Amino acid sequence: MNERLLVLVRHGQSEWNLKNLFTGWKDPDLTEKGVAEAKEAGRKLKAQGLTFDIAFTSALTRAQHTLDLALAEMGQTGLPITRNLALNERDYGDLSGLNKDDARAKWGEEQVHAWRRSYDVPPPGGESLKDTLARTLPYFVQEILPCVLRGERTLVAAHGNSLRALIMVLEKLTPEGILARELATGVPVIYRLNADATVASKLDLAG
Numbered sequence: 434m435n436e437r438l439l440v441l442v443r444h445g446q447s448e449w450n451l452k453n454l455f456t457g458w459k460d461p462d463l464t465e466k467g468v469a470e471a472k473e474a475g476r477k478l479k480a481q482g483l484t485f486d487i488a489f490t491s492a493l494t495r496a497q498h499t500l501d502l503a504l505a506e507m508g509q510t511g512l513p514i515t516r517n518l519a520l521n522e523r524d525y526g527d528l529s530g531l532n533k534d535d536a537r538a539k540w541g542e543e544q545v546h547a548w549r550r551s552y553d554v555p556p557p558g559g560e561s562l563k564d565t566l567a568r569t570l571p572y573f574v575q576e577i578l579p580c581v582l583r584g585e586r587t588l589v590a591a592h593g594n595s596l597r598a599l600i601m602v603l604e605k606l607t608p609e610g611i612l613a614r615e616l617a618t619g620v621p622v623i624y625r626l627n628a629d630a631t632v633a634s635k636l637d638l639a640g
């Protein structure tokens with residue numbers, strides 16, 4: 434049966450998530466908690482009775498490590514995995530490596546929130562969500578979606594903002610709608626798509 438399965442999962446907690454630093458294209462690995470979250474994601478997916486045919490991830494360690502741990506937990510280690518920087522986190526530009534609370538103290542709560550969650554306000558020297566979408570969406574449409582539509586059960590392990598960009602398109606969210614959308618670390622979201630790539634069903638495995 435062609436079930437057109439697409440699962441998106443944000444990486445587990447990274448060293449820089451723990452330190453509350455803007456990360457973007459910097460490449461810290463998972464914390465111990467992040468490792469546990471990645472394994473838990475695998476357990477949750479297995480408990481749903483899911484198996485995968487193909488997986489995609491970014492060029493960054495925290496997403497690749499999350500994918501490997503989740504698949505190992507599912508006993509699915511032989512899967513073809515494609516890594517591409519199109520799925521990388523938004524580039525945080527000059528904010529990369531800064532503490533998020535220090536940034537709020539310096540530039541104000543509202544400005545920092547706009548940089549972090551708005552659709553089209555880029556952080557200084559970095560990518561807005563719109564910019565992130567501009568490189569994530571073509572990769573999704575050309576490389577990932579065709580797999581899903583031909584019935585290959587597909588797992589994507591990536592990042593808060595590269596996944597928010599894809600979710601905005603999948604769920605047809607407006608720039609206002611995406612503003613409040615947060616993705617927890619290590620929580621899979623299961624989509625089943627219609628033949629025209631619209632969403633038939635969505636199940637968020639939070640909790």
Ligand SMILES: O=C(O)[C@@H](CO)OP(=O)(O)O
Pocket residue numbers: 450454455456457458522525549593594
């Ligand atoms: O620092 C980052 O790269 C991202 C994800 O951790 O942060 P934010 O939630 O601010 O977009």
